[in-house]
Amino acid sequence: xxxxxxxxxxxxxxxxxxxxxxxxxxxxxxxxxxxxxxxxxxxxxxxxxxxxxxxxxxxxxxxxxxxxxxxxxxxxxxxxxxxxxxxxxxxxxxxxxxxxxxxxxxxxxxxxxxxxxxxxxxxxxxxxxxxxxxxxxxxxxxxxxxxxxxxxxxxxxxxxxxxxxxxxx
Numbered sequence: 047x048x049x050x051x052x053x054x055x056x057x058x059x060x061x062x063x064x065x066x067x068x069x070x071x072x073x074x075x076x077x078x079x080x081x082x083x084x085x086x087x088x089x090x091x092x093x094x095x096x097x098x099x100x101x102x103x104x105x106x107x108x109x110x111x112x113x114x115x116x117x118x119x120x121x122x123x124x125x126x127x128x129x130x131x132x133x134x135x136x137x138x139x140x141x142x143x144x145x146x147x148x149x150x151x152x153x154x155x156x157x158x159x160x161x162x163x164x165x166x167x168x169x170x171x172x173x174x175x176x177x178x179x180x181x182x183x184x185x186x187x188x189x190x191x192x193x194x195x196x197x198x199x200x201x202x203x204x205x206x207x208x209x210x211x212x213x214x215x
Contacts, residue, residue: 109176
């Protein structure tokens with residue numbers, strides 16, 4: 047009995063996929079080496095090869111920051127990576143017992159709240175430059191979590207297509 051897994055190759059090019067990747071990949075440079083806005087494609091988020099969550103983790107770990115800083119960054123790397131694989135491999139369609147976009151919104155909101163508290167403490171306390179750098183990267187990650195939650199909420203539909211309640215002017 048062979049299990050076949052279909053890869054959703056269009057997911058990384060969608061706005062939700064771009065934000066999910068941006069939570070793992072930094073905000074500079076370009077995704078495919080093509081400047082944003084060229085060609086017929088809509089502008090995409092600019093991405094760089096640096097991993098924001100991983101850099102946050104490395105900054106906190108290298109500076110020997112308290113365990114809460116490092117643990118939060120490590121959990122964000124793992125959980126965001128798992129959600130990226132979930133959507134990339136279309137496992138959300140095969141495991142339909144849970145409303146995955148809603149779980150992803152809860153993850154993004156809770157991660158944003160924890161990142162706000164922990165990274166503000168890291169920036170305020172700034173015991174060393176590594177803790178300060180980790181706090182700044184964590185605040186960038188916080189913004190990406192909020193953008194991810196907003197995009198997911200806009201795409202969610204509860205039993206029907208999501209429409210405006212009033213006509214557009």
